[in-house]
Amino acid sequence: MQRSTNRVDTGTGHVVVIGGGIAGLAAAHRLLATGLRVTLLEATGRLGGKLMTGDIAGTQVDLGAESMLARRPEAVDLARAVGLGDRLQPPATATAAVWTRGELRPMPKGHVMGVPGDPAALGGVLSPEGLARIAQERDLTPTAVGDDVAVGAYVADRLGREVVDRLVEPLLGGVYAGDAYRLSMRAAVPQLFEVAREGGSLLDGVQRIQQQAAARRQTGPVFQGIDGGIGILPEAVADAVRARGGEILTATPVLGLTRTADGWDIRTDTRVITADGIVLATPAWSASTLLAAESPAASVELAGVEYASMALVTLAFRRSDVAATGALGGRSGFLVPPVDGRTIKASTFSTHKWQWVADAAPDLFVLRTSVGRYGEEDHLHREDTELVDVSLRDLAEATGLAAKPVDTEVTRWIGGLPQYPVGHxxxxARIRDEVAKLPALRVCGAVYDGVGIPACIASAHRAADEIAADLAGEIIATPTLVQGTRSEAGQ
Structure with missing residues (x-):
């Protein structure tokens, strides 16, 4: 089989990773560890996707994701592998609140994503009527869930709408910016889905989950940040990729993919790059476009994935102006149930939550609000000044904060979070089945196995490992070498 004339023999297989978010970077890092040659292509001028730092009043802060789940190992392990182990830092406080029914109320303990094991834990957040409704749950007949069910619909059926509207919805909204009444329980809260499939009492099932967690005696922080911001992780991974010989090209949009006799042609706006394998680490709409010719069925499925948009409003105040605001207390922030009709959906008190922020700006108090959920994109069309003003109004009503900020920054994440509706x-599975029919091409990212940083990295590792196995299989399958064949390059 004749090699394409513009393919360069390098002594190893060549994989192109398309997409420079944390999933694409993690895939490139993993592939290089297997001895493959890697080129990463990013359409925009920067790496990191939704992980990004920026400047507020002269202080570097996160303007995207700010923490990563530490009970899963992938993100923490990657941070350590690229030299950030000594900068890992858990939150200084995890004491949060819910702004509901006109007051900031302590976040209840003893729940699984807002679903309680003991109704008493929700006192104050729910009305007496809401608590009484939960207490009836053990007398209800089991609720059938089938292959999947919406979190909100199931929990409302078992415990009443109030627990969904005032607790489950804001907690899930903080992760997915979605609607609990259409969000897949199987995808978003698999522990609860397994309990639901068993039938019986949901309250008892949540208590079993909590007992199992206690029996595992998990220690250490639930979340970790990084001194300097989670947004420094992508560049650290990129540096490690370059150090291992990987090539990273930014401002290089991919316009098309074509199968060839011995691999792939990747068409950019300036040239055609040949490859033996591809990892597609882009949002669903981009992956859909790129796969339209080679895998129409996967393309159609990807085109059906919906996204939520949101904005983060970062505000810096003089700390002396904030000191008298007792409602800020030592909290890390608060969540806001959509049912209460506020504009902001959450606020994080960064100076309280992250010691590195407090140390970097001892004279400032930095906080941020988030605006926008699935189906509520109208807010995002407001001017920056309007989003700042509405954030300040909601903050004043929630906490009594009357100070004026010394600096502000509005960051819009348009199409930032894929939605996981029932059946996601x-x-x-259908997307992966179709993609698997293509030689040495895999997909990864937030669309597939979870929107959190560890889940994205795990998705990347899966894709990279499968590509490496595919290419290794080709080497084994073609042991007899002749000049110009794929196996000559160690592919």
Whole structure:
């Protein structure tokens, strides 16, 4: 089989990773560890996707994701592998609140994503009527869930709408910016889905989950940040990729993919790059466009994935102006149930939550609000000044904060979070089944296995490992070498 004339023999297989978010970077890092040659292509001028730092009043802060789940190992392990282990830092406080029914109320303990094991834990957040409704749950007949069910619909059926509207919705909204009444329980809260499939009492099932967690005696922080911001992780991974010989090209949009006799042609706006394998680490709409010719069925499935948009409003105040605001207390921030009709959906008190922020700006108090959920994109069309003003109004009503900020920054994440409606995992399985029919091409990212940083990295590792296995299989399958064949390059 004749090699394409513009393919360069390098002594190893060549994989192109398309997409320079944390999933694409993690895939490139993993592939290089297997001895493959890697080129990463990013359409924009920067790496990191939704992980990004920026400047507020002269202080570097996160303007995207600010923490990563530490109970899963992938993100923490990657940070350590690229030299950031000594900069890992847990939150200084995890004491949060819910702004509901006109007051900031302590975040209840003893729940699984807002679903309680003991109704007493929700006192104050729910009305007496809401608590009484939960207490009836053990007398209800089991609720059938089938292959999947919406979190909100199931929990409302078992415990009443109030627990969904005032607790489950804001907690899930903080992760997915979605609607609990259409969000897949199987995809978003698999522990609860397994309990639901068993039938019986949901309250008892949540207590079993909590007992199992206690029996595992998990220690250490639930979340970790990084001194300097989570947004420094992508560049650290990129540096490690370059140090291992990987090539990273930014401002290089991919316009098309074509199968060839011995691999792939990747068409950019300036040239055609040949490859033996591809990892597609882009949002669903981009992956859909790129796969339209080679895998129409996968393309159609990807085109059906919906996204939520949101904005982060970062505000810096003089600390002396904030000191008298007792409602800020030592909290890390608060969540806001959509049912209460506020504009902001959450606020994080960064100076309280992250010691590195407090140390970097001892004279400032930095906080941020988030605006926008699935189906509520109208807010995002407001001017920056309007988003700042509405954030300040909601903050004043929630906490009594009357100070004026010394600096502000509005960051819009348009199409930032893929939605996981009922049946999402079945859609993902169909996408992967179709993509697997293509030689040495895999997909990864927030669309598939979770929107959190560890889940994105795990998705990247899966894709990279499968590509490496595919290419290794080709080497084994073609042991007899002649000049110009794929196996000559160690592919």
């Amino acid at each position: 995992l079945t859609r993902v």
